[in-house]
Amino acid sequence: MGISRSLSQASGPESGSLFGSTMTREDLSPAARIAKQSSRRAFLRYAISAAGTLGAAAAVEGCATRPLTPGTKPKSEVDYQDKAHGLARCGLCKHFASPDICEIVAGPVSPQGWCKYYALL
Numbered sequence: 001m002g003i004s005r006s007l008s009q010a011s012g013p014e015s016g017s018l019f020g021s022t023m024t025r026e027d028l029s030p031a032a033r034i035a036k037q038s039s040r041r042a043f044l045r046y047a048i049s050a051a052g053t054l055g056a057a058a059a060v061e062g063c064a065t066r067p068l069t070p071g072t073k074p075k076s077e078v079d080y081q082d083k084a085h086g087l088a089r090c091g092l093c094k095h096f097a098s099p100d101i102c103e104i105v106a107g108p109v110s111p112q113g114w115c116k117y118y119a120l121l
Helices: 030-037 041-065
Strands: 015-018 019-023
Touching: none
Parallel strands: none
Antiparallel strands: 015 019
């Protein structure tokens, strides 16, 4: 048997059993697998997936709803209309909060409405 032992013979606090096979904690770590592979391609795959995950998390955080304060500008001043302007409509605007709040226009607005301050999400 000698100095080296197989994973199936490993024991101690650093080993654990997973579905009948014994593995060390190091074998479960993605960083450890990449270090063992030690190829540029493996490193780049890991780095890109990590960056994508962080980017997605940041995008989701940016989309998180924040409390909107109702607007104060009268509908006549912002050229508000109760129908969409082409494909542009309040329901797709960054200033709109469901069901009928706009942070620019005073009073309730329709999700199908539009005003000159329309800005796509």
